[in-house]
Amino acid sequence: MLAPTLVMIRRRERPMRRWMKRGAGLGGLVLLAVIGWLALRQDPVAPEPTATDIATADLTAPEVADDPEPPPIAAVPETAEAATQPPPQPAAAAPQPGAAPGQPTADGQAPAAPDAPTASATPEGASPSTPGSADAPPEADSYVTIVRLEKGDTISSVLQDLDFAPAEIGNAVQALSRRLTLKRLQIGQALTLEVRTPEDADAKPILQTLTIRPDARREITLQRDDNGTFSAAEKIFDVIAKLVRASGVVDGSLIASADDAGVPRPALAEMVRAFSWDVNFQHDMKAGDRFAVLIEQSWTTDGKLVDSGRVLWAELTTGGGRQTYAIYRFKPQRGADGFYYGNGQSVVKALLRTPLSLSRISSRFGMRRHPVLGFSRMHKGIDFAAPPGTPILAAGAGQVVQAGRNGGYGNWVKLRHSRGLATGYAHMSRVARGLRPGHKVRQGQVIGFVGSTGMSTGPHLHFELHRNGIPVNPLTVAQTSVRASLAGADLTRFKAAVARINRARADATVLQASTP
Structure with missing residues:
Protein backbone atom coordinates (compact mmCIF):
# COMPACT_ATOMS: atom_id res chain seq x y z
CA MET A 1 0.00 0.00 0.00
CA LEU A 2 1.42 3.23 -1.12
CA ALA A 3 1.99 5.95 1.44
CA PRO A 4 -0.17 9.03 0.95
CA THR A 5 1.43 12.19 -0.54
CA LEU A 6 0.70 15.43 1.20
CA VAL A 7 0.23 18.45 -1.11
CA MET A 8 -0.09 22.05 0.19
CA ILE A 9 -2.86 23.74 -1.58
CA ARG A 10 -2.48 27.63 -1.47
CA ARG A 11 -5.55 29.62 -1.63
CA ARG A 12 -5.73 31.60 -4.77
CA GLU A 13 -5.07 35.27 -4.20
CA ARG A 14 -7.79 37.62 -4.93
CA PRO A 15 -7.17 39.91 -7.87
CA MET A 16 -8.22 42.79 -5.65
CA ARG A 17 -5.23 42.39 -3.31
CA ARG A 18 -2.70 42.29 -6.16
CA TRP A 19 -4.17 45.49 -7.53
CA MET A 20 -3.94 47.09 -4.13
CA LYS A 21 -0.22 46.30 -3.90
CA ARG A 22 0.42 47.70 -7.29
CA GLY A 23 -1.65 50.75 -6.48
CA ALA A 24 0.24 51.35 -3.27
CA GLY A 25 3.55 51.27 -5.19
CA LEU A 26 2.32 53.62 -7.83
CA GLY A 27 0.86 55.89 -5.18
CA GLY A 28 4.24 56.21 -3.49
CA LEU A 29 5.86 57.17 -6.74
CA VAL A 30 3.18 59.77 -7.38
CA LEU A 31 3.66 61.21 -3.90
CA LEU A 32 7.38 61.55 -4.42
CA ALA A 33 6.81 63.27 -7.77
CA VAL A 34 4.32 65.69 -6.20
CA ILE A 35 6.75 66.56 -3.39
CA GLY A 36 9.54 67.18 -5.91
CA TRP A 37 7.26 69.32 -8.05
CA LEU A 38 6.27 71.40 -5.01
CA ALA A 39 9.91 71.86 -4.07
CA LEU A 40 10.67 73.20 -7.56
CA ARG A 41 7.77 75.63 -7.33
CA GLN A 42 9.10 77.19 -4.12
CA ASP A 43 10.96 80.54 -4.90
CA PRO A 44 14.55 80.43 -3.67
CA VAL A 45 15.36 82.85 -0.90
CA ALA A 46 17.00 85.85 -2.54
CA PRO A 47 20.35 86.75 -1.00
CA GLU A 48 20.79 90.16 0.56
CA PRO A 49 21.88 92.52 -2.25
CA THR A 50 25.45 93.78 -2.07
CA ALA A 51 26.73 97.28 -2.90
CA THR A 52 27.94 96.01 -6.27
CA ASP A 53 24.51 94.51 -7.05
CA ILE A 54 22.85 97.81 -6.23
CA ALA A 55 25.31 99.80 -8.38
CA THR A 56 24.91 97.50 -11.38
CA ALA A 57 21.19 96.76 -11.11
CA ASP A 58 19.00 97.48 -14.12
CA LEU A 59 16.67 100.27 -12.96
CA THR A 60 14.65 100.43 -16.15
CA ALA A 61 10.94 100.14 -15.50
CA PRO A 62 9.46 96.89 -16.87
CA GLU A 63 7.15 97.09 -19.83
CA VAL A 64 3.45 96.97 -18.95
CA ALA A 65 0.95 95.16 -21.15
CA ASP A 66 -2.07 96.98 -22.56
CA ASP A 67 -4.58 94.98 -20.48
CA PRO A 68 -2.67 93.48 -17.60
CA GLU A 69 -4.30 90.75 -15.63
CA PRO A 70 -3.38 90.34 -12.00
CA PRO A 71 -1.30 87.21 -11.46
CA PRO A 72 -2.90 84.43 -9.44
CA ILE A 73 -2.19 84.76 -5.77
CA ALA A 74 -1.15 81.52 -4.16
CA ALA A 75 -2.91 80.77 -0.89
CA VAL A 76 -0.55 81.12 2.04
CA PRO A 77 -1.06 78.48 4.73
CA GLU A 78 -2.01 79.97 8.06
CA THR A 79 -0.14 77.33 10.09
CA ALA A 80 3.04 75.36 9.64
CA GLU A 81 1.02 72.19 9.68
CA ALA A 82 -1.14 73.36 6.84
CA ALA A 83 1.95 74.29 4.88
CA THR A 84 3.12 70.68 4.93
CA GLN A 85 -0.07 69.41 3.35
CA PRO A 86 0.10 69.06 -0.39
CA PRO A 87 -2.35 71.26 -2.27
CA PRO A 88 -5.30 69.54 -3.89
CA GLN A 89 -4.47 68.42 -7.40
CA PRO A 90 -6.88 69.60 -10.06
CA ALA A 91 -7.95 67.07 -12.57
CA ALA A 92 -5.64 67.61 -15.48
CA ALA A 93 -7.12 67.21 -18.86
CA ALA A 94 -5.35 64.66 -20.94
CA PRO A 95 -3.48 66.36 -23.73
CA GLN A 96 -4.61 65.67 -27.19
CA PRO A 97 -2.29 63.62 -29.30
CA GLY A 98 0.11 65.85 -31.23
CA ALA A 99 -0.50 68.94 -29.10
CA ALA A 100 2.72 70.79 -28.42
CA PRO A 101 3.41 72.28 -25.02
CA GLY A 102 1.89 75.72 -24.63
CA GLN A 103 -0.54 75.27 -27.57
CA PRO A 104 -4.33 75.06 -27.02
CA THR A 105 -5.94 71.68 -26.90
CA ALA A 106 -9.14 70.62 -28.56
CA ASP A 107 -11.27 72.21 -25.84
CA GLY A 108 -9.61 75.56 -26.43
CA GLN A 109 -7.59 75.57 -23.16
CA ALA A 110 -3.82 75.80 -23.17
CA PRO A 111 -1.98 73.70 -20.62
CA ALA A 112 -0.52 75.78 -17.83
CA ALA A 113 3.19 76.51 -18.30
CA PRO A 114 5.53 76.21 -15.33
CA ASP A 115 6.03 79.44 -13.39
CA ALA A 116 9.19 81.23 -14.51
CA PRO A 117 11.45 82.91 -11.93
CA THR A 118 10.55 86.56 -11.57
CA ALA A 119 13.11 89.41 -11.89
CA SER A 120 14.34 90.95 -8.67
CA ALA A 121 12.82 94.27 -7.62
CA THR A 122 14.62 97.62 -7.24
CA PRO A 123 17.72 97.00 -5.10
CA GLU A 124 17.87 98.47 -1.66
CA GLY A 125 19.18 101.95 -1.66
CA ALA A 126 18.52 102.58 -5.39
CA SER A 127 15.75 104.82 -6.63
CA PRO A 128 13.30 103.24 -9.00
CA SER A 129 12.96 104.73 -12.43
CA THR A 130 10.15 107.13 -12.94
CA PRO A 131 7.66 106.37 -15.67
CA GLY A 132 8.84 107.68 -19.02
CA SER A 133 12.47 108.19 -17.91
CA ALA A 134 13.63 105.56 -20.36
CA ASP A 135 12.33 107.69 -23.24
CA ALA A 136 14.07 110.93 -22.10
CA PRO A 137 17.34 111.57 -24.08
CA PRO A 138 20.49 111.95 -21.97
CA GLU A 139 21.98 115.40 -21.61
CA ALA A 140 24.73 116.12 -24.16
CA ASP A 141 28.28 116.33 -22.75
CA SER A 142 30.93 118.84 -23.85
CA TYR A 143 34.67 119.01 -23.31
CA VAL A 144 37.57 121.37 -24.03
CA THR A 145 40.72 120.30 -25.85
CA ILE A 146 43.89 122.18 -26.82
CA VAL A 147 45.75 121.31 -30.02
CA ARG A 148 49.10 122.75 -31.15
CA LEU A 149 49.91 123.05 -34.83
CA GLU A 150 52.78 120.91 -36.08
CA LYS A 151 54.74 121.17 -39.31
CA GLY A 152 52.36 120.85 -42.26
CA ASP A 153 49.23 121.32 -40.16
CA THR A 154 46.36 123.63 -41.04
CA ILE A 155 43.20 124.43 -39.13
CA SER A 156 41.26 122.37 -41.65
CA SER A 157 43.50 119.32 -41.19
CA VAL A 158 43.28 119.58 -37.40
CA LEU A 159 39.48 119.66 -37.55
CA GLN A 160 39.52 116.66 -39.86
CA ASP A 161 41.70 114.74 -37.40
CA LEU A 162 39.11 115.50 -34.69
CA ASP A 163 36.45 113.85 -36.91
CA PHE A 164 34.19 116.86 -37.48
CA ALA A 165 31.77 116.74 -40.41
CA PRO A 166 33.24 118.10 -43.70
CA ALA A 167 30.46 120.69 -44.05
CA GLU A 168 31.10 121.93 -40.51
CA ILE A 169 34.85 122.20 -41.20
CA GLY A 170 34.23 124.27 -44.32
CA ASN A 171 31.87 126.66 -42.54
CA ALA A 172 34.26 127.10 -39.61
CA VAL A 173 37.31 127.80 -41.82
CA GLN A 174 35.34 130.25 -43.95
CA ALA A 175 34.22 132.20 -40.89
CA LEU A 176 37.75 132.27 -39.44
CA SER A 177 39.31 133.47 -42.69
CA ARG A 178 37.39 136.76 -42.40
CA ARG A 179 39.41 137.63 -39.27
CA LEU A 180 42.64 135.68 -39.66
CA THR A 181 45.26 134.94 -42.34
CA LEU A 182 45.27 131.17 -41.98
CA LYS A 183 48.45 130.64 -44.04
CA ARG A 184 50.58 132.66 -41.61
CA LEU A 185 49.99 130.57 -38.50
CA GLN A 186 53.18 129.47 -36.78
CA ILE A 187 54.24 125.97 -35.76
CA GLY A 188 53.24 125.51 -32.12
CA GLN A 189 50.19 127.79 -32.42
CA ALA A 190 47.59 126.67 -29.88
CA LEU A 191 43.93 126.06 -30.80
CA THR A 192 41.44 125.80 -27.92
CA LEU A 193 38.26 123.95 -28.93
CA GLU A 194 35.02 123.34 -27.07
CA VAL A 195 33.37 120.21 -28.47
CA ARG A 196 29.89 118.85 -27.78
CA THR A 197 29.32 115.12 -27.85
CA PRO A 198 26.29 114.23 -30.01
CA GLU A 199 23.29 112.43 -28.55
CA ASP A 200 23.52 109.79 -31.27
CA ALA A 201 26.60 107.65 -30.77
CA ASP A 202 27.03 107.29 -34.57
CA ALA A 203 26.91 111.04 -35.24
CA LYS A 204 29.92 113.39 -35.64
CA PRO A 205 31.08 115.63 -32.78
CA ILE A 206 29.84 119.23 -32.80
CA LEU A 207 32.20 122.22 -32.68
CA GLN A 208 30.91 124.83 -30.24
CA THR A 209 33.81 127.33 -30.03
CA LEU A 210 37.37 127.65 -31.33
CA THR A 211 39.77 130.19 -29.83
CA ILE A 212 43.13 131.13 -31.36
CA ARG A 213 45.62 133.79 -30.30
CA PRO A 214 47.87 134.51 -33.31
CA ASP A 215 49.84 137.00 -31.21
CA ALA A 216 49.74 138.19 -27.62
CA ARG A 217 47.64 141.28 -28.45
CA ARG A 218 44.92 139.56 -30.53
CA GLU A 219 42.47 136.76 -29.77
CA ILE A 220 40.05 135.33 -32.36
CA THR A 221 37.02 133.38 -31.12
CA LEU A 222 34.83 131.29 -33.44
CA GLN A 223 31.33 130.75 -31.98
CA ARG A 224 28.40 128.56 -33.07
CA ASP A 225 24.95 130.05 -32.54
CA ASP A 226 21.69 128.18 -31.87
CA ASN A 227 21.08 127.82 -35.61
CA GLY A 228 24.46 126.17 -36.21
CA THR A 229 25.97 129.23 -37.94
CA PHE A 230 29.58 130.21 -37.19
CA SER A 231 30.78 133.77 -36.56
CA ALA A 232 34.24 135.03 -35.60
CA ALA A 233 34.98 137.90 -33.22
CA GLU A 234 38.31 139.61 -32.50
CA LYS A 235 39.50 140.99 -29.17
CA ILE A 236 42.43 143.42 -28.88
CA PHE A 237 44.26 143.54 -25.54
CA ASP A 238 45.86 146.67 -24.13
CA VAL A 239 49.65 146.62 -23.65
CA ILE A 240 51.56 147.93 -20.65
CA ALA A 241 55.32 148.28 -20.03
CA LYS A 242 57.12 146.47 -17.21
CA LEU A 243 60.73 146.78 -16.08
CA VAL A 244 62.71 143.63 -15.29
CA ARG A 245 66.34 143.18 -14.37
CA ALA A 246 68.92 140.42 -14.16
CA SER A 247 72.54 140.09 -13.06
CA GLY A 248 75.14 137.39 -12.72
CA VAL A 249 78.75 136.28 -12.67
CA VAL A 250 80.49 134.94 -15.78
CA ASP A 251 81.26 131.25 -15.34
CA GLY A 252 82.43 129.73 -18.59
CA SER A 253 80.85 131.89 -21.29
CA LEU A 254 78.82 135.08 -21.09
CA ILE A 255 75.98 133.55 -23.12
CA ALA A 256 75.60 130.51 -20.83
CA SER A 257 75.85 132.65 -17.70
CA ALA A 258 73.25 135.12 -19.00
CA ASP A 259 70.93 132.21 -19.86
CA ASP A 260 71.26 130.94 -16.30
CA ALA A 261 70.30 134.40 -15.00
CA GLY A 262 67.12 134.42 -17.12
CA VAL A 263 68.21 137.09 -19.65
CA PRO A 264 66.15 136.67 -22.87
CA ARG A 265 68.31 135.87 -25.89
CA PRO A 266 67.19 138.93 -27.96
CA ALA A 267 68.07 141.26 -25.09
CA LEU A 268 71.41 139.50 -24.61
CA ALA A 269 72.21 139.89 -28.31
CA GLU A 270 71.41 143.60 -28.15
CA MET A 271 73.67 144.00 -25.13
CA VAL A 272 76.54 142.11 -26.78
CA ARG A 273 76.30 144.21 -29.96
CA ALA A 274 76.45 147.42 -27.95
CA PHE A 275 79.52 146.33 -25.96
CA SER A 276 81.30 144.76 -28.95
CA TRP A 277 82.55 148.19 -30.03
CA ASP A 278 84.96 148.13 -27.09
CA VAL A 279 84.99 144.55 -25.79
CA ASN A 280 86.53 141.51 -27.46
CA PHE A 281 84.39 138.78 -25.95
CA GLN A 282 86.89 136.08 -26.92
CA HIS A 283 89.83 137.66 -25.10
CA ASP A 284 88.62 140.32 -22.66
CA MET A 285 86.09 138.28 -20.68
CA LYS A 286 87.44 136.38 -17.68
CA ALA A 287 85.86 134.02 -15.16
CA GLY A 288 84.38 136.09 -12.34
CA ASP A 289 83.49 139.10 -14.50
CA ARG A 290 80.02 140.45 -13.79
CA PHE A 291 77.09 141.62 -15.87
CA ALA A 292 73.76 143.34 -15.16
CA VAL A 293 70.92 144.48 -17.39
CA LEU A 294 67.63 146.43 -17.15
CA ILE A 295 64.98 145.47 -19.71
CA GLU A 296 61.68 147.08 -20.65
CA GLN A 297 59.13 144.43 -21.67
CA SER A 298 55.61 144.76 -23.06
CA TRP A 299 52.79 142.74 -21.46
CA THR A 300 49.08 142.53 -22.17
CA THR A 301 46.59 143.41 -19.46
CA ASP A 302 45.75 139.70 -19.05
CA GLY A 303 49.38 138.78 -18.38
CA LYS A 304 50.73 137.65 -21.78
CA LEU A 305 54.29 138.59 -22.75
CA VAL A 306 54.25 140.60 -25.99
CA ASP A 307 58.00 140.73 -26.63
CA SER A 308 61.25 139.80 -24.91
CA GLY A 309 61.97 143.47 -24.34
CA ARG A 310 64.58 146.09 -25.13
CA VAL A 311 67.65 146.93 -23.10
CA LEU A 312 67.48 150.28 -21.24
CA TRP A 313 70.72 149.89 -19.31
CA ALA A 314 73.53 147.34 -19.09
CA GLU A 315 76.80 147.04 -17.23
CA LEU A 316 79.75 144.73 -17.87
CA THR A 317 83.09 144.23 -16.17
CA THR A 318 86.03 142.74 -18.11
CA GLY A 319 89.58 141.59 -17.41
CA GLY A 320 88.67 140.14 -14.03
CA GLY A 321 87.07 143.40 -12.89
CA ARG A 322 89.76 145.77 -14.15
CA GLN A 323 87.43 147.58 -16.60
CA THR A 324 83.73 148.48 -16.28
CA TYR A 325 81.40 149.60 -19.06
CA ALA A 326 77.88 151.00 -18.50
CA ILE A 327 75.55 151.96 -21.36
CA TYR A 328 72.15 153.75 -21.52
CA ARG A 329 69.52 153.74 -24.26
CA PHE A 330 68.68 157.20 -25.63
CA LYS A 331 67.17 158.77 -28.76
CA PRO A 332 68.44 162.21 -29.82
CA GLN A 333 65.97 164.68 -31.31
CA ARG A 334 67.53 164.21 -34.75
CA GLY A 335 68.85 160.69 -34.73
CA ALA A 336 68.14 157.03 -34.25
CA ASP A 337 67.67 155.20 -30.99
CA GLY A 338 71.06 154.01 -29.68
CA PHE A 339 73.36 153.40 -26.71
CA TYR A 340 75.56 155.96 -25.01
CA TYR A 341 78.05 155.93 -22.18
CA GLY A 342 77.31 158.00 -19.10
CA ASN A 343 79.32 160.97 -20.49
CA GLY A 344 77.04 161.20 -23.56
CA GLN A 345 79.47 159.55 -25.97
CA SER A 346 78.02 157.02 -28.42
CA VAL A 347 79.19 153.43 -28.23
CA VAL A 348 79.25 153.34 -32.05
CA LYS A 349 82.57 154.00 -33.72
CA ALA A 350 83.35 154.80 -37.31
CA LEU A 351 84.62 151.21 -37.70
CA LEU A 352 83.62 147.91 -36.13
CA ARG A 353 86.20 146.34 -33.85
CA THR A 354 85.90 143.08 -35.83
CA PRO A 355 83.93 142.31 -39.01
CA LEU A 356 82.93 138.88 -37.64
CA SER A 357 80.82 138.07 -34.60
CA LEU A 358 82.67 136.13 -31.85
CA SER A 359 85.62 135.27 -34.11
CA VAL A 482 85.91 158.59 -33.81
CA ARG A 483 82.61 158.50 -31.90
CA ALA A 484 79.63 160.85 -31.95
CA SER A 485 78.86 162.78 -28.72
CA LEU A 486 75.67 164.40 -27.44
CA ALA A 487 75.55 168.13 -26.90
CA GLY A 488 73.16 170.95 -26.02
CA ALA A 489 69.53 170.02 -25.42
CA ASP A 490 70.18 166.36 -26.27
CA LEU A 491 72.84 166.14 -23.56
CA THR A 492 70.47 167.72 -21.00
CA ARG A 493 67.71 165.29 -21.88
CA PHE A 494 70.17 162.39 -21.77
CA LYS A 495 71.31 163.23 -18.22
CA ALA A 496 67.68 163.31 -17.07
CA ALA A 497 67.11 159.92 -18.71
CA VAL A 498 70.19 158.49 -16.96
CA ALA A 499 68.89 159.64 -13.56
CA ARG A 500 65.44 158.19 -14.27
CA ILE A 501 66.88 154.81 -15.33
CA ASN A 502 69.15 154.60 -12.29
CA ARG A 503 66.16 155.13 -9.98
CA ALA A 504 64.05 152.55 -11.79
CA ARG A 505 66.68 149.82 -11.54
CA ALA A 506 66.04 149.26 -7.84
CA ASP A 507 62.27 148.78 -8.29
CA ALA A 508 62.40 146.50 -11.34
CA THR A 509 61.24 142.90 -11.07
CA VAL A 510 64.06 140.37 -10.92
CA LEU A 511 63.93 137.89 -13.80
CA GLN A 512 63.49 134.26 -12.84
CA ALA A 513 66.76 132.36 -13.20
CA SER A 514 66.57 129.38 -15.53
CA THR A 515 66.59 125.89 -14.04
CA PRO A 516 68.72 123.07 -15.48
Missing part, protein backbone atom coordinates in the same frame (compact mmCIF):
# COMPACT_ATOMS: atom_id res chain seq x y z
CA ARG A 360 89.15 134.24 -33.16
CA ILE A 361 92.30 136.03 -34.30
CA SER A 362 94.58 133.45 -35.94
CA SER A 363 97.26 135.81 -37.31
CA ARG A 364 98.02 139.43 -36.36
CA PHE A 365 99.24 142.47 -38.27
CA GLY A 366 103.03 142.72 -38.98
CA MET A 367 105.94 140.61 -40.16
CA ARG A 368 105.40 136.85 -40.18
CA ARG A 369 106.44 133.66 -41.96
CA HIS A 370 103.96 133.08 -44.78
CA PRO A 371 102.18 129.73 -44.27
CA VAL A 372 102.11 128.99 -48.02
CA LEU A 373 105.20 130.69 -49.48
CA GLY A 374 107.42 129.65 -46.58
CA PHE A 375 109.35 132.89 -46.10
CA SER A 376 108.85 135.99 -43.95
CA ARG A 377 107.01 138.96 -45.30
CA MET A 378 104.70 141.73 -44.15
CA HIS A 379 101.22 140.61 -43.14
CA LYS A 380 99.13 143.65 -44.07
CA GLY A 381 96.04 142.71 -42.12
CA ILE A 382 94.55 140.43 -39.46
CA ASP A 383 93.27 136.88 -39.98
CA PHE A 384 90.07 135.84 -38.21
CA ALA A 385 89.46 132.08 -38.04
CA ALA A 386 85.79 131.17 -38.46
CA PRO A 387 83.66 128.32 -39.82
CA PRO A 388 82.93 128.33 -43.58
CA GLY A 389 79.85 130.37 -44.45
CA THR A 390 80.08 132.74 -41.45
CA PRO A 391 78.64 136.15 -42.50
CA ILE A 392 81.18 138.94 -42.99
CA LEU A 393 80.03 142.45 -41.97
CA ALA A 394 81.02 145.83 -43.38
CA ALA A 395 83.26 147.46 -40.77
CA GLY A 396 81.78 150.86 -41.54
CA ALA A 397 79.40 152.69 -43.84
CA GLY A 398 80.89 153.32 -47.26
CA GLN A 399 80.97 152.56 -50.98
CA VAL A 400 81.99 149.36 -52.79
CA VAL A 401 85.25 149.81 -54.76
CA GLN A 402 85.98 146.20 -55.73
CA ALA A 403 83.92 142.97 -55.56
CA GLY A 404 85.17 139.73 -57.20
CA ARG A 405 88.31 137.66 -57.78
CA ASN A 406 91.65 139.28 -56.89
CA GLY A 407 94.60 136.88 -57.34
CA GLY A 408 95.91 135.38 -54.10
CA TYR A 409 93.16 137.17 -52.16
CA GLY A 410 90.58 134.95 -53.81
CA ASN A 411 87.06 136.41 -53.61
CA TRP A 412 87.63 139.96 -52.40
CA VAL A 413 85.64 143.10 -51.46
CA LYS A 414 87.08 146.59 -50.88
CA LEU A 415 85.09 149.43 -49.31
CA ARG A 416 85.89 153.16 -49.21
CA HIS A 417 84.98 155.03 -46.00
CA SER A 418 85.21 158.62 -44.82
CA ARG A 419 88.42 160.34 -43.55
CA GLY A 420 90.65 158.51 -46.07
CA LEU A 421 89.92 155.04 -44.66
CA ALA A 422 89.32 151.86 -46.69
CA THR A 423 88.78 148.22 -45.68
CA GLY A 424 89.45 144.96 -47.57
CA TYR A 425 88.00 141.45 -47.07
CA ALA A 426 89.73 138.42 -48.64
CA HIS A 427 89.36 134.63 -49.15
CA MET A 428 85.53 134.78 -49.16
CA SER A 429 83.62 131.70 -50.23
CA ARG A 430 81.34 134.08 -52.11
CA VAL A 431 80.43 137.74 -52.30
CA ALA A 432 76.98 138.77 -51.06
CA ARG A 433 74.37 138.70 -53.80
CA GLY A 434 73.86 142.01 -55.58
CA LEU A 435 77.06 143.63 -54.26
CA ARG A 436 78.64 145.63 -57.10
CA PRO A 437 81.25 148.41 -57.38
CA GLY A 438 79.59 151.76 -56.74
CA HIS A 439 76.95 150.40 -54.36
CA LYS A 440 76.52 152.04 -50.95
CA VAL A 441 76.67 149.82 -47.84
CA ARG A 442 75.80 150.52 -44.23
CA GLN A 443 77.84 149.58 -41.21
CA GLY A 444 77.20 145.97 -40.17
CA GLN A 445 75.70 144.96 -43.56
CA VAL A 446 76.59 141.44 -44.77
CA ILE A 447 78.99 141.75 -47.72
CA GLY A 448 80.15 138.13 -48.05
CA PHE A 449 80.83 134.80 -46.34
CA VAL A 450 83.93 133.14 -44.88
CA GLY A 451 85.77 130.74 -47.17
CA SER A 452 89.24 129.64 -48.25
CA THR A 453 89.62 130.89 -51.82
CA GLY A 454 92.93 132.18 -53.20
CA MET A 455 96.22 131.56 -51.38
CA SER A 456 94.78 130.11 -48.18
CA THR A 457 95.36 127.07 -45.96
CA GLY A 458 91.90 127.00 -44.37
CA PRO A 459 88.65 128.92 -43.87
CA HIS A 460 89.29 132.38 -42.45
CA LEU A 461 88.85 136.08 -43.18
CA HIS A 462 91.86 138.24 -44.07
CA PHE A 463 90.89 141.79 -43.03
CA GLU A 464 92.86 144.89 -44.06
CA LEU A 465 92.53 148.58 -43.12
CA HIS A 466 94.14 151.30 -45.25
CA ARG A 467 94.60 154.94 -44.25
CA ASN A 468 95.30 157.16 -47.25
CA GLY A 469 96.32 154.01 -49.16
CA ILE A 470 98.77 152.68 -46.54
CA PRO A 471 98.00 149.45 -44.59
CA VAL A 472 97.62 150.04 -40.81
CA ASN A 473 96.77 147.85 -37.84
CA PRO A 474 92.97 147.43 -37.85
CA LEU A 475 92.74 146.86 -34.11
CA THR A 476 94.63 150.04 -33.23
CA VAL A 477 92.55 152.23 -35.52
CA ALA A 478 89.26 150.60 -34.44
CA GLN A 479 90.02 151.27 -30.78
CA THR A 480 90.74 154.96 -31.43
CA SER A 481 88.01 155.43 -34.03
